[in-house]
Amino acid sequence: MPRFKCIVSYDGSGFSGYQVQPNKRTVQCELERVLTDIHKGKKTRVTASGRTDAGVHAVGQVIHFDTDYQIPGEKWPVVLNQKLPNEIVVRHAAQVPETFHARFSVTGKEYRYVIDRGEVPTPFRRHYAVHHPLTLDLDLIREAAQQLIGEHDFTSFSSARTEVLDRVRTIERFDIIERGSEWIFIVKGNGFLYNMVRIMVGTLLDVGYGKFKPSDIRALLEAKDRTLAGKTAPAHGLYLWEVEYSDARRK
Amino acid sequence: MPRFKCIVSYDGSGFSGYQVQPNKRTVQCELERVLTDIHKGKKTRVTASGRTDAGVHAVGQVIHFDTDYQIPGEKWPVVLNQKLPNEIVVRHAAQVPETFHARFSVTGKEYRYVIDRGEVPTPFRRHYAVHHPLTLDLDLIREAAQQLIGEHDFTSFSSARTEVLDRVRTIERFDIIERGSEWIFIVKGNGFLYNMVRIMVGTLLDVGYGKFKPSDIRALLEAKDRTLAGKTAPAHGLYLWEVEYSDARRK
Known part of the structure; x- marks a missing residue:
């Protein structure tokens, strides 16, 4: 499946950190909720460069996800930002090789x-x-x-x-x-x-x-x-x- | 009664504007609540240079109030900021002549x-x-x-x-x-x-x-x-x- 890399900026004030936690509002939850929604209910996972704690902000967090959807890289920010809360903004997206991994490829x-x-x-x-x-x-x-x-x-x-x-x-x-x-x-x-x-x-x-x-x-x-x-x-x-x-x- | 002039900064996001309105959270309400509290329940009014609408911010709003309290001008910001919500900050205070009026003296x-x-x-x-x-x-x-x-x-x-x-x-x-x-x-x-x-x-x-x-x-x-x-x-x-x-x- 094609893999997309996104640069994501978020205001951490209203989130219990980046990573999914049961019954907590987190950045990853919001991203996966929106992507799953776009994929008509098909659970879509997101992998980030790493977690951030509650209250910590990001200007250039990097995530990747895999999708069959034929949306060109540069259109993903528009599609995602439309549905994301305004505390999270996808600044950039591009297709990357499937060997790219948002966490393991970090240098x-x-x-x-x-x-x-x-x-x-x-x-x-x-x-x-x-x-x-x-x-x-x-x-x-x-x-x-x-x-x-x-x-x-x-x-x-x-x-x-x-x-x-x-x-x-x-x-x-x-x-x-x-x-x-x-x-x-x-x-x-x-x-x-x-x-x-x-x-x-x-x-x-x-x-x-x-x-x-x-x-x-x-x-x-x-x-x-x-x-x-x-x-x-x-x-x-x-x-x-x-x-x-x-x-x-x-x- | 001695009159004090204060320069006040506030984030308007969480307020229904500056001016007192029944059952609304306003900047004036907060200032008067804190001043009245400091004056042990004696209602203390505040006069501003003018109102600001809901969501509008201030870096240099000016207010005045009259008090018998023997607190020197430069101590008022410390005393007020301690009790104010952190969206409102008194940046400066000084005693002014009783002819000074935060609204009518504006040039x-x-x-x-x-x-x-x-x-x-x-x-x-x-x-x-x-x-x-x-x-x-x-x-x-x-x-x-x-x-x-x-x-x-x-x-x-x-x-x-x-x-x-x-x-x-x-x-x-x-x-x-x-x-x-x-x-x-x-x-x-x-x-x-x-x-x-x-x-x-x-x-x-x-x-x-x-x-x-x-x-x-x-x-x-x-x-x-x-x-x-x-x-x-x-x-x-x-x-x-x-x-x-x-x-x-x-x-």
């Missing part, structure tokens, strides 16, 4: 985390950025972020509930940019453990507040102990920004 | 209207910008906007339900700026009639789509007939951005 991901640095919170951003009005040392945060770059065992920076055994990941970029009254943490790597971005951001904010020093990061990594790193930053500041697939793996 | 207002020009709508902006993905001629829109500048009778650009008899207003600025994938209409004047900004924007969008020419604006103004101008643009793209008070009137 890298970029996440972004947004904090609102205004003296008072911006009401329009209350679901999209986390308010941090106090003094934060951006230079120290940047210095600490650089310590996370490279190949490390990220056990200290993943949820204690992580079931994956191999916790070695490579981070290739960790920048913090200022845009208006917001700071945007940009992190790119070959893979991320459960809660890893939120724990890294929580720890970097602790560095900014003076609770840790940039030089503590190395020791935190080496300790492989979740209890030593900072708190998990709230979900609503986090965005799955982009998912990368190498041409080699796509074939 | 000018700035409104902004935001449209999302992305090919597909941005889900995070669905309550904050109106999606217009099709071709719009920005040069023609700008040319038409310039025709609205100056002193005119804006009857054609105000709701048929307008009860005010003097419909002459002066617009001093009407610019359209591009920011990322959004266009922001910026309009500043000495006063605005009911629905005036939304009807002007609706008409300018009609110019952009080719339904009107920039040179039609003058005839529309002269006709003094609401039925000839464009549709009232949706509420959720509109922001009361700033309210101006001259120093002379403030005293």
